[in-house]
Amino acid sequence: MRRTLKAAILGATGLVGIEYVRMLADHPYIKPTYLAGKGSVGKPYGEIVRWQTVGNVPKEVANQEVKPTDPKLMDDVDIIFSPLPQGAAGPVEEQFAKLGFNVISNSPDHRFDMDVPMIIPEVNPHTVTLIDEQRKRRDWKGFIVTTPLCTAQGAAIPLTPIYQNFKMSGVMITTMQSLSGAGYPGIASLDIVDNALPLGDGYDAKTVKEITRILSEVKRNVQEPGVNEITLDATTHRIATIHGHYEVAYVTFKEDTDVRKVMESMESFKGEPQDLKLPTAPEKPIIVTTQDARPQVFFDRWAGNPPGMSVVVGRLKQVNPRTIRFVSLIHNTVRGAAGGGVLTAELLVEKGYIDKR
Amino acid sequence: MRRTLKAAILGATGLVGIEYVRMLADHPYIKPTYLAGKGSVGKPYGEIVRWQTVGNVPKEVANQEVKPTDPKLMDDVDIIFSPLPQGAAGPVEEQFAKLGFNVISNSPDHRFDMDVPMIIPEVNPHTVTLIDEQRKRRDWKGFIVTTPLCTAQGAAIPLTPIYQNFKMSGVMITTMQSLSGAGYPGIASLDIVDNALPLGDGYDAKTVKEITRILSEVKRNVQEPGVNEITLDATTHRIATIHGHYEVAYVTFKEDTDVRKVMESMESFKGEPQDLKLPTAPEKPIIVTTQDARPQVFFDRWAGNPPGMSVVVGRLKQVNPRTIRFVSLIHNTVRGAAGGGVLTAELLVEKGYIDKR
Amino acid sequence: MRRTLKAAILGATGLVGIEYVRMLADHPYIKPTYLAGKGSVGKPYGEIVRWQTVGNVPKEVANQEVKPTDPKLMDDVDIIFSPLPQGAAGPVEEQFAKLGFNVISNSPDHRFDMDVPMIIPEVNPHTVTLIDEQRKRRDWKGFIVTTPLCTAQGAAIPLTPIYQNFKMSGVMITTMQSLSGAGYPGIASLDIVDNALPLGDGYDAKTVKEITRILSEVKRNVQEPGVNEITLDATTHRIATIHGHYEVAYVTFKEDTDVRKVMESMESFKGEPQDLKLPTAPEKPIIVTTQDARPQVFFDRWAGNPPGMSVVVGRLKQVNPRTIRFVSLIHNTVRGAAGGGVLTAELLVEKGYIDKR
Amino acid sequence: MRRTLKAAILGATGLVGIEYVRMLADHPYIKPTYLAGKGSVGKPYGEIVRWQTVGNVPKEVANQEVKPTDPKLMDDVDIIFSPLPQGAAGPVEEQFAKLGFNVISNSPDHRFDMDVPMIIPEVNPHTVTLIDEQRKRRDWKGFIVTTPLCTAQGAAIPLTPIYQNFKMSGVMITTMQSLSGAGYPGIASLDIVDNALPLGDGYDAKTVKEITRILSEVKRNVQEPGVNEITLDATTHRIATIHGHYEVAYVTFKEDTDVRKVMESMESFKGEPQDLKLPTAPEKPIIVTTQDARPQVFFDRWAGNPPGMSVVVGRLKQVNPRTIRFVSLIHNTVRGAAGGGVLTAELLVEKGYIDKR
Structure with a gap:
């Protein structure tokens, strides 16, 4: 039995913050013990959250008081989930990592630092080793790990098995993204x-740019x-x-490529999270439907388990x-942000990066 | 000065019907004199129309009584605009044409009859000559002319100058179409x-299928x-x-092709309606914007004049x-349906197909 | 320990049907064993349901085959939940009741039969005794019980403690109702x-009309x-x-009435379901919020437990x-329909009306 | 023939600003000659406006350059329309009035100054005389006149003939207001x-508060x-x-009151703008419909002429x-703001308050 880890969620009342809270309230070994906010410090989380x-x-957090984003108060925290907005996230995350905290960030600020992993656990789990380099270079005990832009993940996850198994020459994507991706207040009505x-x-x-980096880190069996x-x-x-980003992709190849084989590669796609049976890993990272006019945003965005x-x-x-x-x-906000963050945390625990604190 | 032509609008209370009414109320020589409906016969148009x-x-039609779709009552009608729904349109239009009426249809029912033109006046105006064949083959005095599917037009119009001037190898389109395209009640909320x-x-x-046919009828200067x-x-x-169909197109070519030249070909694109100065012809069939994040459905769908x-x-x-x-x-419902129908009528008048009645 | 009861859901793929399925999948003693549909008979429920x-x-029903609405196949069914649409429901429900089935209906067709109860379990539970009269008059072994219109319930539930404790003279309600109340396809986009x-x-x-009847059946301590x-x-x-019907009510009284006392009467409102600790009974049938600009449809419609x-x-x-x-x-579709139906079933079980079959 | 008046529109790119521009582009004697903005000074209006x-x-303004809100550049301006946002409007308007400009404001900042009229031209036109007092007290050559909150107008206009002719005791209003009422970006999606x-x-x-003041200034034939x-x-x-504020009103009376007479009072309601045949005055300030389920926001908000x-x-x-x-x-944004402002300007011209400059 794994020991319980305590998690702080920065921006816990935000659109990604609430998904962290929701998912961790049920988590077998990561508990949401520190809910950090800004405008609402001191108030019961359940009363002020949108x-x-x-x-x-969840009952277990509804009465927790929202707390300040202050490392001095967070001594017993094992993991920090940071879905802070662009610009605000960068310096805060750095400060925490320097002080020895393990930071998992959904923010873009450090995504393209050369020693910071940008992880989709099924796709490029081996890049966690950048943490070792990061600690050495920066002389940190803690670290920063990021997850990619939700929009990039929506394409990169299905493109991974294609890239691994077939010779792609082009990908042209058109997106219809949801409002929650822009935060709150975000998009004007x-x-x-x-x-x-x-x-x-x-x-x-x-x-x-992000899809390009993710694919470049896909390692196993990659075709030219x-x-x-x-x-x-x-x-x-x-x-x-x-909620829910819908994307249409046209993919061209250097040689004749059978769509049925592409479909099979997606359906059978698995990664380390599935091999390691991580608690937040879905059985199938990619669910393929053959129904006409599906997937649909309203009906399919909650697919999988969790x-x-x-x-x-x-x-x-x-x-x-x-x-x-x-x-x-x-x-x-789930697979593309909070859920990806939790899954990444589980991977890091499994690989021994979290228990060190 | 052209003599005034009398127009009947079938399905005049429908979503395309109302655009015919709106546009013809201001038309220099085509007047909406017969508004045909179904559930609302005998009632004042202005009271029952959505x-x-x-x-x-418009005041001049608000008090017109909605009338039945009955050729016997329409003796003095010069043009029949038929935006009737698929299935309903076919036999009605045929009956009218057989009786000598000139029918301009926005319905799909006769679009792929081999002797029926499917016209975008700027793109394939020469196909009006199919009318002669149609009359001969079917021994009709009247005729049926159709306009293409609105979605197909949204792509086919900008693709026409590209097809005329460059060597395309592929076109991949993703659409975000409006609700009015499905009629009323149409799409469930x-x-x-x-x-x-x-x-x-x-x-x-x-x-x-429709884009393919339209492009195959583009004649002037076409590149391989x-x-x-x-x-x-x-x-x-x-x-x-x-209202407003928004479409994203990725176009591939057989040889290197400069997007600036593609843009110029669109901006300078004109057709017979512009040459003939037809009243409903916009100065520019294609308006190119270089603003980031434009066009937008809400702000740009009423572009041009009319x-x-x-x-x-x-x-x-x-x-x-x-x-x-x-x-x-x-x-x-304007360029893609009623406006296209009015422009087609003007072209047919100019070419001598309407005055015969 | 109560024996497990088997439930059939008519119209199980409809908007109320799905809430029955969702709620019964977790129910301690009522199981959704017979999912009846119309267009989709023979297909797995999980594949065709919107x-x-x-x-x-829920996994336990996803693979159940949708079955016809045929009493001959439903021999072992203890309760029939009928959220069939107006018009369709009436004769079907009558046929089932005549054959000895216990029918709980969300449809309006029998609501105003003089021997048919129209129940909100917290408000007028004593009206279940109309069942005895119904059986006697109609010589039925089974019965029909109805739940009121969702819109009426949204007003009638909070009005009940007011009516019980204060001398109302007028109620003026303005509603903003959700689309699901009209079924599917229902309201045109x-x-x-x-x-x-x-x-x-x-x-x-x-x-x-429905609020009037409900209030007229509120018995305990009613003021003039x-x-x-x-x-x-x-x-x-x-x-x-x-989902979620939002209603604004202005209430006038025959004598000076303190809003704080009205609020207290709502907060402390309980009924038989709470006394009997029925599994689907919320702790508080009415949750009063003092937050400005609340309740809001999106954030508060899932209030309570369940x-x-x-x-x-x-x-x-x-x-x-x-x-x-x-x-x-x-x-x-929950409190106002399926949830009300399940709670009514629990009340009927407790009162001995269901076990008889 | 009246001489042409030059109008400046402050906040000309805002949601009320655009309606001023649209309405004045067609106006017989008030011309939009100075379009003031903030972020977009120096750019062509037509390019940057939402x-x-x-x-x-309108063509005549599309190429006008957006200009700064600077009185020194506005020497020849006869009227200033100020739909500036709350807080920003107050000091700017005061500065302009002090310098001798005639300011018509849609902003709340000065609405409750005791010497500032808050005008609905059909309802309380006599309150323009407050201008005289304002000028005297403040020693200004110019003045500030305001229009009321759009929401208040939606109720106050139909309540005026009721108040004039019947003995009201209560009015309880529930509103469903549009997004444009909150400006841009305004309400978060x-x-x-x-x-x-x-x-x-x-x-x-x-x-x-605003409805109360407006009704208190209704003078003619008022009943107790x-x-x-x-x-x-x-x-x-x-x-x-x-666009379009929809409001439900329950009105109670001190004596029996026939709804048909109330309806007649609304239908026959007219005011000075109609008597004076002001160009922006609708023939009927109140249009009464007896159709079931009407008015509807989408279909009826553009009612009347203009x-x-x-x-x-x-x-x-x-x-x-x-x-x-x-x-x-x-x-x-029309009757409730820009249109009300233009109508007020016409009234002031007619009463000799504008020509003085």
Whole structure:
């Protein structure tokens, strides 16, 4: 039996924070013991949180007082989950890591530091070893580990088995992303009622940049060509959905490629979390549906077990001998953020990175 | 000065019907004199219509009584606009044409009859000559002319100058279509609130089929390859917008192709309606925007003059030397249906097909 | 330990049907063993159901085959839950009751039969004795029991303690109801995007009629005046929410009435289900919030335990000495339909009406 | 023929600003010559404005450069329309009035200054004489005149003929307001998708306060009782509509009151703008509909001519001999703001307050 680990959640009242709270309230060995907030310090969590997810605030946390983001008060904390917003996250996370805390971040601020892992546990688990380098270089006892942008994960997870097994030449992605991906208050209502909101060049570019890095770290059995030889592009949008990023991908190949084999590669895709039977690992990271007109955001975003941890892929089609199409749906604040963070924590525990504290 | 033509609008209380009424109320020589309906015969049009468009019901039609779809009552009608739903339209339109009426249909029922033109006036105006064949073969005095599916037009119009001037090898389209495209009652609210609704294989296929036919009829200066050599695919959806189909297109080429030249070809694109200065012809069939994150459905769907007659193209990008991306926005019930029908009528008048009655 | 009861759910794939399935999958002694549908007979429930609620289809029912609504196949069924639509429900329910089945209906068809109870278990549980009369009059072994209109319940539950303890003279209700209350396909998307849909005179009237009957059956300690002396009115609407009916009530009294005492009467309100500790009874049928701008549909509709079984009341205000205001929020397909049905079943079991079969 | 007046619009790119621009572009004698903005100074208006209304940016203003809010540049301006946000508006407006400018404000900042009129031209036009007092007291050549809160106008306009002709004792209002009423960015999308947002005590109170003042200034033929003897209350909300505030009102009377007479009083209601034939005056300030389930926000908010200047009243009902119900719909940024401002300007011109500059 594993000893119980105490977790602090920074930004615990935010849209990703609440998913951490929800998932950890049921976790076998990680407990949400320190809920850090900003405007609401001192108030009972259950009273002030905007619980923009399923169910109700778990009883065991409803009466916890929201606390300040202050390392001095967090002596007994084993893991820090940081879904802080861009800009705010960077310095706070660094401060914590320097003081010896183990930080798992969903924020972009440190994602592209050369010694910081950006992990999807099924895809590039071996990159955790960057932690050793990070500690050495920075002379830290703690560390920072990040998870990628939710939008990038929605494409990168299904692309991983394709990249491992087939010779891709291009990937062209169109996204319909949910409002929760922009945080709260985030997207103005007048931008989204009776509208689709293009996210523009900047967002398109960062999506491509992150998918590129993730694929470049996929190791096992990778077929040619290298990621740099693959044309990657994304056209990103938000639409009036609350949770769940839906993405359409057209994939081209250097040689004739059978969509049924691509489908099989997705269905049989597994990674270390499944091998290690991590508690938050879904049985299937990718669930493939052959139903017409599925997946749908409302009906499929909570797919898998734990709910929301599986990416659902559908509408697979052989467009021509060297082109296929699929769509994917990822729960952006679960698999794409908090759930990915918890799964990463479990992987780090298993690999001996957390118990050291 | 042209003589005034009298127009009947079948399904005049429907979502396309109201756009016909709105546009013809201001038309220089086509007047909406016969508003045909079904459930509301005998009632004043202005009282029973669901006016799901801009402005208010024009005064000159508000008090017109809705009339039955009965050729015997329509002796003095010069043009029949038929935006009747699939299935219902076919036999009605045939009956009218047989009796000598000139029918312009937005319905799919006769689109693929081999002697029926399917017209976008800027794209394939020469196909009106199929009318002569149609009359001969069927021994009709009247005729049926159709306009293509709104979704197909949203892609086909911007693809026309590309197809004319460059050597395309592939087009991969992802759509976010509005609710009005499905008519009323159409899409159930529970399918669209907090959801994106995939339209499925059937809708994907018909979109591709219609774009293929339209491009195959583009005649002037066309570069190789032929349409059959181009890979065309579409992934179609509805989202919670009222009017305006937004489409993302990735286009691949057989040779290096400069996105700036593609853009120029779109901006300078004109057709017979512009040459003939038809009253409903927009100055520019395609308006290109270089603003980031535009076009947007809410803000750009009424682009052009008459409003809603221009397709707006934006987010043009050189993805790699042989791949470009653009998005397009078409007002589905205006340019994609009623406006296309009125423009087609004007073309037919100009070419002498209407005055014969 | 109670013996396990087998339940059939008619219309099990509908919006109320799915809540029955969800709630019974976890029920201590009522099991969903017979899922009846119409278009989908023979198919696995989990594959064809539109699961428009929280979580995923429970494992124990996902593979159950949908079965026909045929009494001959339902020999071992103890309870029939019937959320069939108006019109369809009436004859089916009668047929089942005649054959000896115990039918709990959420449909309006038999609500106003003079020998059919219309039950909110906390409000008028004593009306179950109408069953005895029903059986005698109709010579049935089985019976039909109904639950009231969800909209009526959203007002009637909070009005019950007010009616019991104070002398009301008027109640004026304005509703903002959710889409699921109209079933599927129900409300057309074009009626609700960028709109509020008035439900009109008919719906207003039936809401008032049902509240009137419910209050007239509230027995304990009732203050004067009688229901017929109270002016009751409702102005009903749907808005673009998926679940949860939100209602604003202005209540006038015959004498000065302190809003704080009204609030206390709501907070302390309990009924037989709480006394009997029925498994689906929430601890508090009415949860009163004093937070400004609460309850809100998205955040409060799942209030209580089981989730969705408590009505949330807020914005209580002393308008003048004889007028108060409150708003209420009820989960229409849970407390207002399926949850009310399950709670009624538990009450009937406790009172010995179900075990007889 | 009246001389042309030059108007400056402060906050010309805002949600009320655009309606001023739209309405003045067509105005017979007030021209929008100075479009003041903040973030966008120096850019062409048509390029940077979010045109969240009907039609497209009028040609005559599309190329105007956005200018700073600087009195020194506005020498030839005759009228200043100020839809600036609360807090920002106050000092700016005061500065302009002190310098001799005629300011018509839609902002709340000066609404309750004792010498500042708060005008609905059909309701309390005589209060313009407060300007004289204002100028004297403050030693200003210019002045500030305000228009009331859109929500208050939606109730106050239909209540005016009732107050004039019948003995009201109470008014209880429930609102469903549109998003544009909160400005941009305003309401967060995550507060409104699948939700109704209560506006809370503060907004309820200010709505009541403004209705009270407006009614207290209704002069002609007013029946007893005085406003202070009438119980007024409002329960306010936003829902996911873009424009148009929908309000349900229950009105009680001191004596039996026939709803048909109330309806007649609304239908025949006219004021000075109609008598003076002001260009922006609708023929009927109140349009009464007897259609069931009307008015509806989407279909009726542009009622009247100019569009959006008439309040639509419907669902009139005799609840009991001394209680009636009606609903009203007001276009909040037109009649409730910009249109009200333009109509007020016309009234001031007619009364000689503007030409003085």
